[in-house]
Amino acid sequence: KAGVTQTPRYLIKTRGQQVTLSCSPISGHRSVSWYQQTPGQGLQFLFEYFSETQRNKGNFPGRFSGRQFSNSRSEMNVSTLELGDSALYLCASSLERGPPDEQYFGPGTRLTVT
Amino acid sequence: GENVEQHPSTLSVQEGDSAVIKCTYSDSASNYFPWYKQELGKGPQLIIDIRSNVGEKKDQRIAVTLNKTAKHFSLHITETQPEDSAVYFCAASLYSGGYQKVTFGIGTKLQVIP
Numbered sequence: 112k113a114g115v116t117q118t119p120r121y122l123i124k125t126r127g128q129q130v131t132l133s134c135s136p137i138s139g140h141r142s143v144s145w146y147q148q149t150p151g152q153g154l155q156f157l158f159e160y161f162s163e164t165q166r167n168k169g170n171f172p173g174r175f176s177g178r179q180f181s182n183s184r185s186e187m188n189v190s191t192l193e194l195g196d197s198a199l200y201l202c203a204s205s206l207e208r209g210p211p212d213e214q215y216f217g218p219g220t221r222l223t224v225t
Numbered sequence: 226g227e228n229v230e231q232h233p234s235t236l237s238v239q240e241g242d243s244a245v246i247k248c249t250y251s252d253s254a255s256n257y258f259p260w261y262k263q264e265l266g267k268g269p270q271l272i273i274d275i276r277s278n279v280g281e282k283k284d285q286r287i288a289v290t291l292n293k294t295a296k297h298f299s300l301h302i303t304e305t306q307p308e309d310s311a312v313y314f315c316a317a318s319l320y321s322g323g324y325q326k327v328t329f330g331i332g333t334k335l336q337v338i339p
Contacts, residue, residue, distance in 0.1 A: 115268070144327075154269075154314065154329040166324045201268050205325075211257030211276065211318050212325055216268035 113138065115204050115217035123223045129190040132220045136183050136204030142166075143185040144214065145177060148199040157200075160185055161207065192224045227252040229317050231330025238305050239338050246333045248315035249297040257318035257325075258291060258298045263332075264311045273300070305337045 116135045124130050136143050144167075145157040156169035160179035177187040183204075189196055199219040205212040228251040238244045248258075256277035261269035275282045275289045275298065282289050286305075291298040302309055315330040 142324075146329075153331040156327070159324065161324065167326065211274075211320060213259065213271055213274065214327065215271060216261070218266075218268045 115202060115215055117200075117202055117217040117220050119220060120218065121221045121223075123225065124192050125225055126192055126194060128192050129188060130192060130222060131186055131188045132200055132202075132222075134185045134187075134202035134204075134217060136185070136202075137206075137215055140204035140206050140215075141183050142205045142207050142212065143179060143183065144203045144205075145185070145187050146201045146203065147171070148201055148219070149197075154201070157187065189222075194224050197222060197224045227255060227317055227319055227326065227328040229315060229328045229330045231315050231333060233333060234331065235334045235336070237336045237338060240305060240307060242305055244302045244305055244309070244335055244337075246300045246313055246315065246335070247297060248299070248317075248330050249295075250317040250328075251296065252317070252319055253293070253296060254321070255317040255319045257320075258289070259316050259318065259327075260289060260300050261314040261316070262311045263314065269314055302335075305335075307337050307339050310335055310337045 118133045142161045144159040147155045159167040163179045174190045179185045201219045203214040203216045205214045231248045259274035262272045263269040286303045288301045312332045314332050318327045
């Protein structure tokens with residue numbers, strides 16, 4: 112079974128631009144969570160989607176948004192990019208047969224804002 | 226909310242020695258504790274997990290222990306090998322309001338010296 116895939120793997124954007132990242136969960140997984148990983152802050156939870164609905168949201172500004180499609184694929188968008196948004200963005204999927212539910216991570220998208 | 230503290234932040238061991246990483250959590254309602262290994266350029270990989278009704282779990286050279294009273298859990302790696310070098314994350318998961326909330330530790334960079 113294929114793992115979680117994320118595209119693109121690397122991205123360079125300029126301050127003020129916007130960016131959209133994509134995540135395809137493991138087949139059959141309906142929950143997708145997004146995390147921001149930086150050296151100083153570790154893994155910070157952004158939001159979680161289940162059946163096209165946002166169930167949970169972390170403490171990030173409104174510039175960070177996401178959505179989930181009927182096939183469970185998810186996208187996250189960051190508008191008006193700031194230098195501090197440079198990070199590895201990870202998505203994780205889970206089967207939702209729990210609780211608890213094991214999360215499986217994708218390889219991440221490395222975003223660099225210049 | 227939940228707070229997870231992890232230490233040490235870096236750990237160097239000789240090949241063949243054991244490595245121990247410790248985590249504490251704050252919310253006694255947390256009931257699922259996964260551990261992830263992240264190699265350079267990759268997403269975190271689930272390596273072992275433990276549920277709150279179990280005190281210890283072992284999988285070959287890796288073991289995890291949980292002390293619910295003290296609210297701490299530990300990862301033990303025996304007979305370390307160079308390929309064990311990576312960043313390890315602990316997490317505490319709380320099921321509330323119909324979904325799971327996962328909080329990660331800051332990570333431990335393990336270096337196994339050949």
